[in-house]
Amino acid sequence: MxxxxxxxxxxxxxxxxxxxxxxxxxxxxxLGVSDLSTDWTMYRTSTDGGIVAEVVERVHGSVRQEVVEDVTKRFYGMLEDHYTTSPDLFAPMPGARDVLATLREMGYCVAIATGCWRESALFKLRVAGIEHVGVPLATADDSHDRAEILRRAIDLAQQWNDIQGFRNIWYVGDGVWDARAAATLGIGFIGIAAGQKADRLRAEGATIIVDAPADVTAVLRQSRARQTASHSSTV
Ligand SMILES: [Mg+2]
Incomplete structure (x- = not known):
């Protein structure tokens, strides 16, 4: 599998x-701070939990849990306010509503690994209309480190599918931290990006980059066809 x-x-x-x-x-x-960098590569980890912990530590000298909770609460409040005023900010990417089901129909196991917190992940998937029943979900609640979150997703997928391991694993992501986490684990990477964002992924060594989830299945079909061809040429 x-x-x-x-x-x-x-x-x-x-x-x-x-x-x-x-x-x-x-x-x-x-925290009463300003001009925070949104270049997440400048932070120790690029997950919601990791970024908040790092900034709280910078301001207070330690990761004060009650402050982290205040920030988290305010974050959810802002996310919901944005949804109330501008639901279009929570649109699915092209093809995202179908990609999980299509991949399963193609015989793949699927999982989700995100740097956002679980509650935020579930909210975004719900309001974007992305059905994910039965899909293992690993989040920043599992770890602040993206490679660890990916490992957790792989473990969950093994448990849910009752198998010992996978033949090939791919991570589909849009950030340089996604490409790095995939490289850390030695798994395949498919970038979702265009323009400068795609250039940044290429600079991280990404070789497969498409515009949207709608194009992921085509890439995998081509990969399978290549594997079949190389297998039949060696038989
Ligand atoms: Mg991302």
Whole structure:
């Protein structure tokens, strides 16, 4: 069996900007800081939990849990306010509503691994209309480190499918941190990006980059066809 793991923000849902706006807004409001960098590669980890912990530590000298909880609460409040006023900010990426079911029909196991918190992940998937019943979900509640979140998704997928391991594993994501996490684990990577964002993924060594989840199945079909061809040429 092969496993395809998908990221959420910027991959399944077009929520990268609203998420960024809400996390920075909550941190600035609760901590009284300003001009926080939104270049997440500058942080120790690029997950919601990791970013909040790092900024709280920078301001308070330690990761004070009650402050983290205040920021988290404010973050959810902002996310919901944005949804109330501008639900279009939570649109699914092209093809995202079908990709999980289509991959399963093609015989793949699927899972979701995201750097956002579980509650935020479930909210975004729900409002974007992405059906994910029976799909293992690993989030920043599992770890602040994206490679660890990916490992958790793989473990969950093994348990849910009652198998020992996967032949091939791919991570589908849009961030340089996604490409790095896939490289750390030695698994395949499919980038979802265009323009400068795609250039940044290429600079990380990504060789397969498509515009949207709608194109992922075509890439995998081509990969399978190549594998079949190379197998039959060696038989
Ligand atoms: Mg993303």
């Amino acid at each position: 092969d496993l395809i793991i998908l990221d959420i923000d910027g991959t399944l849902t077009d929520t990268e900007h609203v998420d960024e706006h809400s996390i920075v807004g909550a941190l600035e409001e609760v």
